[in-house]
Amino acid sequence: MRTxxxxxxxxxxxxxxxxxxxxxxxxxxxxxEQPQPETKKQEASGGGMSFMFMMALVFVVMYFFMIRxxxxxxxxxxxxxxxxxxxDKVVTxxxxxxxxxxxxxxxxxxxxxxxxxMRFDKSCILKDMSDAPTK
Numbered sequence: 001m002r003t004x005x006x007x008x009x010x011x012x013x014x015x016x017x018x019x020x021x022x023x024x025x026x027x028x029x030x031x032x033e034q035p036q037p038e039t040k041k042q043e044a045s046g047g048g049m050s051f052m053f054m055m056a057l058v059f060v061v062m063y064f065f066m067i068r069x070x071x072x073x074x075x076x077x078x079x080x081x082x083x084x085x086x087x088d089k090v091v092t093x094x095x096x097x098x099x100x101x102x103x104x105x106x107x108x109x110x111x112x113x114x115x116x117x118m119r120f121d122k123s124c125i126l127k128d129m130s131d132a133p134t135k
Contacts, residue, residue, distance in 0.1 A: 080127070081122055081125060084100060084108065086100055086101065086103060088100045089128065090126075092120050093124045097112065098112040098118070106121065107122065
């Protein structure tokens, strides 16, 4: 005969299994809830708190090392695009170097060579070439 004890929300449930030949007989008895040691309950709640602490720590690290620097770069790029003026040397996202000839609300006219002008969306202008090293 084997005896199994299961913990349920209503209390403990004791199952006795008897094997008689090929026939199995099971009997169920409801017991009263046995008190659990306090350490097990504290470990379970402590595990959840440490998990929450680790998740918060991961979020803080991601914010300061990934999200915040990216927002700072985007803000600087937006400020740069708003301060563009005629005659500034720029590089586009496609790698084309040129000098600004005309600025409108949504596009910029860039001269890439003598009498060669190209129109670009403002979002395609990446950086100012005045700080680029010269040969």
